[in-house]
Amino acid sequence: MQIRDPAELTAIVNVGDDVELHGLHISPDLDTITYTVAGAIDPERGWGLAGETWHAMEALARFPLARSWFNLGDRDLATHLYRTDRLRAGATLSEVTAEIAAAWGLGCHLLPVSDDTVRTMVTVPDDGEIGFQEYFVQRHHDVTVTAVRFDGADTARPGPTVLRSLADAERVVIAPSNPIVSIDPVLAVPGVREAVEARRADVVAVSPIIAGAALKGPADRLLRELGHESSVVGIARIYAPIAATLVIDEADADKAGKVEAEGVRCVVAPTIMRSPAEAAALGQIVLGQ
Amino acid sequence: MQIRDPAELTAIVNVGDDVELHGLHISPDLDTITYTVAGAIDPERGWGLAGETWHAMEALARFPLARSWFNLGDRDLATHLYRTDRLRAGATLSEVTAEIAAAWGLGCHLLPVSDDTVRTMVTVPDDGEIGFQEYFVQRHHDVTVTAVRFDGADTARPGPTVLRSLADAERVVIAPSNPIVSIDPVLAVPGVREAVEARRADVVAVSPIIAGAALKGPADRLLRELGHESSVVGIARIYAPIAATLVIDEADADKAGKVEAEGVRCVVAPTIMRSPAEAAALGQIVLGQ
Numbered sequence: 001m002q003i004r005d006p007a008e009l010t011a012i013v014n015v016g017d018d019v020e021l022h023g024l025h026i027s028p029d030l031d032t033i034t035y036t037v038a039g040a041i042d043p044e045r046g047w048g049l050a051g052e053t054w055h056a057m058e059a060l061a062r063f064p065l066a067r068s069w070f071n072l073g074d075r076d077l078a079t080h081l082y083r084t085d086r087l088r089a090g091a092t093l094s095e096v097t098a099e100i101a102a103a104w105g106l107g108c109h110l111l112p113v114s115d116d117t118v119r120t121m122v123t124v125p126d127d128g129e130i131g132f133q134e135y136f137v138q139r140h141h142d143v144t145v146t147a148v149r150f151d152g153a154d155t156a157r158p159g160p161t162v163l164r165s166l167a168d169a170e171r172v173v174i175a176p177s178n179p180i181v182s183i184d185p186v187l188a189v190p191g192v193r194e195a196v197e198a199r200r201a202d203v204v205a206v207s208p209i210i211a212g213a214a215l216k217g218p219a220d221r222l223l224r225e226l227g228h229e230s231s232v233v234g235i236a237r238i239y240a241p242i243a244a245t246l247v248i249d250e251a252d253a254d255k256a257g258k259v260e261a262e263g264v265r266c267v268v269a270p271t272i273m274r275s276p277a278e279a280a281a282l283g284q285i286v287l288g289q
Numbered sequence: 290m291q292i293r294d295p296a297e298l299t300a301i302v303n304v305g306d307d308v309e310l311h312g313l314h315i316s317p318d319l320d321t322i323t324y325t326v327a328g329a330i331d332p333e334r335g336w337g338l339a340g341e342t343w344h345a346m347e348a349l350a351r352f353p354l355a356r357s358w359f360n361l362g363d364r365d366l367a368t369h370l371y372r373t374d375r376l377r378a379g380a381t382l383s384e385v386t387a388e389i390a391a392a393w394g395l396g397c398h399l400l401p402v403s404d405d406t407v408r409t410m411v412t413v414p415d416d417g418e419i420g421f422q423e424y425f426v427q428r429h430h431d432v433t434v435t436a437v438r439f440d441g442a443d444t445a446r447p448g449p450t451v452l453r454s455l456a457d458a459e460r461v462v463i464a465p466s467n468p469i470v471s472i473d474p475v476l477a478v479p480g481v482r483e484a485v486e487a488r489r490a491d492v493v494a495v496s497p498i499i500a501g502a503a504l505k506g507p508a509d510r511l512l513r514e515l516g517h518e519s520s521v522v523g524i525a526r527i528y529a530p531i532a533a534t535l536v537i538d539e540a541d542a543d544k545a546g547k548v549e550a551e552g553v554r555c556v557v558a559p560t561i562m563r564s565p566a567e568a569a570a571l572g573q574i575v576l577g578q
Contacts, residue, residue, distance in 0.1 A: 023312040023373035055342050059367030062392045066371050074363045078348030082355050084312035103351045 001170055001287040006107025010165045012192075014177075015093065015112045016120035016150055016185030019133040021070050024080040025087055028133070029182070030097055030112060031079055038104040039276075046216070048073045069138045094159045111165060113186045116156035120185050123147035132181065141218040145225050148180055153188040158195075166195040173286050174205035176271060178219040179238050180226060187242070196242045203243040204289050205264075206271055206282070207235045210249040215272065231255065236262035245289050247271060247282075265289075290459055290576040295396025299454045301481075303466075304382065304401045305409030305439055305474030308422040310359050313369040314376055317422070318471070319386055319401060320368055327393040328565075335505070337362045358427045383448045400454060402475045405445035409474050412436035421470065430507040434514050437469055442477040447484075455484040462575050463494035465560060467508040468527050469515060476531070485531045492532040493578045494553075495560055495571070496524045499538040504561065520544065525551035534578050536560060536571075554578075 003009055014029045028047065035041035035049055042050045052073035060066045072080065079100060086096040092115040101110045120132040124143045127134075135141060166172060174196075177183055187193040196203060212231050214220045220230040228234045232248040236259040239246060246264045248255065249271040259266040267289060273279040292298055303318045317336065324330040324338055331339045341362035349355045361369065368389060375385040381404040390399045409421040413432045416423075424430060455461060463485075466472055476482040485492060501520050503509045509519040517523045521537040525548040528535060535553045537544065538560040548555040556578060562568040 020377075021374065022370035023314065023377055024370075025312065053342065053344050053363070055363035056345065056366040056370065059364035060370060062367070063371045063388065064392070065375065065388065066367075067374055074342070074344035074366075075348035077345040077363075077366065078351070078355075081311035081313070081345065081349060082352045085310065085356055086354065088309075088312055099352065099354065103353070 002284070003287065007109070009108040010111060010169070011108060012111050012113050012159075012162055012165065012186060013097075014182050014186050015114060016118050016153075016181070016188075017132050017136075018117075018119070019070070019131060021067060021072075021133075023084065024072075024077075025084045026070075026072075026080050027083065027093070027097075027112070030100075030110060031076070033110060034079075034101055034104050034106060037106050037108060040104070049075050052076060070133060071137075092159075094161075109161075109165070111159050111162050113159060113162055113192060114156040114189045115159055117152045118156050118185055118189060119151040120181050121149045121151050122181070123149075136181075136218075141221075145218075145222055148184070148222075148226065150185045150188040153185065154190070156189045158189050158191050162189075163191055163195045166192070166199060169199065170202070171287055171289070172196060172199050172203040174203065174239060174243060176206040176208040178208060178214070178217055178222065179235065180219065180222045180228075193242065200242055201244045204245040204247060204267075204286050205235070205239040205243040206247045206286065207232045207249065207252070209235050210271065211251045233258045233262060236264050236266075240264050247286060247289075291573070292576065296398070298397040299400060299458070300397060301400050301402050301448075301451055301454065301475060302386075303471050303475050304403060305407050305442075305470070305477075306421050306425075307406075307408070308359070308420060310356060310361075310422075312373065313361075313366075314373045315359075315361075315369050316372065316382070316386075316401070319389075319399060320365070322399060323368075323390060323393055323395060326395050326397060329393070338364050341365060359422060360426075381449075383450075398450075398454070400448050400451050402448060402451055402481060403445040403478045404448055406441045407445050407474055407478060408440040409470050410438045410440050411470070412438075425470075425507075430510075434507075434511055437473070437511075437515065439474045439477040442474065443479070445478045447478050447480050451478075452480055452484045455481070455488060458488065459491065460576055460578070461485060461488050461492045463492065463528060463532060465495040465497040467497060467503070467506055467511065468524065469508065469511045469517075482531065489531055490533045493534040493536060493556075493575050494524070494528040494532040495536045495575060496521045496538065496541070498524050499560065500540045522547045522551060525553050525555075529553050536575060536578075 017029050018027045042048050060068045083096050093112045094115050097110050121129045122135040123129045123146045208219050223230040232252045232255050236246050240263040247267045253268045256266040269285045306318050307316045331337050344363050349357045372385050382401045383404050386399050410418050411424040412418045412435045497508050512519040521541045521544050525535050529552045536556045542557045545555040558574045
């Protein structure tokens with residue numbers, strides 16, 4: 001299988017990371033994908049725009065009570081201003097997301113998993129339950145997590161074309177993202193897990209854990225803190241009900257047998273994506289399954 | 290009379306120009322005064338910050354449906370982000386305004402005339418009733434106005450210290466601002482006109498009309514379109530019920546008699562403020578009455 005036209009590619013994206021700050025609706029996961037596919041992302045930071053300026057943030061620091069822990073670049077702000085304005089005017093998040101993707105010239109489809117509000121809430125010892133960005137950005141995910149909850153997920157509806165996309169896809173890929181706070185809030189929207197399950201034979205997951213650790217972010221720590229095993233075997237255990245195939249990194253080749261014992265077919269491949277070329281190569285492997 | 294300490298000066302400011310754009314609460318009159326008193330205003334434009342950058346606005350232009358007609362500089366954006374965040378957190382506009390003024394090191398007091406929503410609405414031939422900024426900025430106030438209304442004014446309450454400030458002031462000054470869309474929305478908040486009237490003997494107004502014309506903005510045109518006379522005599526007629534004294538420019542010295550015939554004492558003085566020094570000189574004249 002090969003993607004000949006970007007329009008054949010649809011990304012169903014987590015909105016549990018979304019946050020309202022300064023009155024703006026910020027969708028970090030949607031924006032990171034948009035900027036990445038557009039080739040506009042800052043490659044060092046891995047978020048926000050390359051060549052960004054920070055004049056608004058610097059000016060915000062003048063105000064002692066400002067919530068300035070969430071960095072918003074000047075050009076990135078335009079995305080949030082636009083999204084917020086359109087949402088206030090009655091557009092859905094799906095509609096605005098499509099507009100933003102078109103404006104950036106993305107050929108692929110970007111679907112927020114839901115147009116309803118889903119918020120990843122994280123329980124930490126000292127502060128109780130806090131929002132995801134308060135955990136991830138404000139506390140640099142440097143605290144123990146005792147629980148994760150997806151506020152609003154119970155009553156959220158999948159975006160208008162989410163279930164159809166899953167049903168019609170030739171291949172469904174679970175990206176090497178954080179299973180607890182990035183993939184699970186997608187699956188938590190009623191109907192989505194079932195729709196993925198229904199395609200299990202065509203679902204390929206890529207392990208975010210390599211040699212027991214996450215390349216970046218707190219996936220390894222979160223897995224351990226919430227009772228999972230931070231290994232490709234632990235990942236296999238989590239995804240076995242919804243994915244027939246798990247791609248693990250070459251560094252974990254010796255665990256292929258244990259992965260398959262969890263009930264998934266195991267594919268060993270180079271999974272570290274340091275460049276678009278390496279990402280494309282992994283994409284070919286995933287589609288080739 | 291002289292102001293020895295900036296803390297002796299209180300400005301009661303119009304909020305009818307305020308606008309919600311992109312989810313942000315923008316208070317152009319409050320900000321223009323803040324930036325002006327702070328010495329940070331762009332002297333050419335007369336609004337916004339000197340040395341400003343426009344990266345967010347430039348990036349907003351990428352989106353075809355963006356409401357990009359209202360220019361927001363990158364550093365200016367910080368003020369709106371902060372104000373909006375604090376309002377969402379439950380602070381009143383008076384409180385946020387005091388915080389912003391303190392952060393900019395203003396010594397004087399800035400009071401929004403009301404913490405409630407008052408919106409100046411303007412009726413224009415083709416579009417019916419539109420918001421003030423849609424008239425002023427989007428249409429460059431280059432349309433005929435058939436009516437002006439202050440939405441919300443009926444039920445708005447004066448800010449917590451507005452009436453006391455008017456009662457306690459040694460002198461009340463009506464700045465040479467647009468009487469129809471800048472001064473009237475202040476007076477329209479129930480209790481404010483009465484509070485000014487009660488101090489009539491100590492109220493000094495400065496005419497915004499010089500030789501029949503406004504120095505900038507549409508005051509002259511609006512006066513004519515709404516049935517007033519665009520002259521110092523027309524201004525005297527408008528302010529006579531609430532101001533004992535009207536300061537007119539030297540260019541209108543020949544109309545002093547007609548002004549006094551309207552029932553106000555007339556003071557002739559240089560009223561064009563091209564520099565802080567000229568503004569200070571006019572301030573001394575006004576306080577000296």
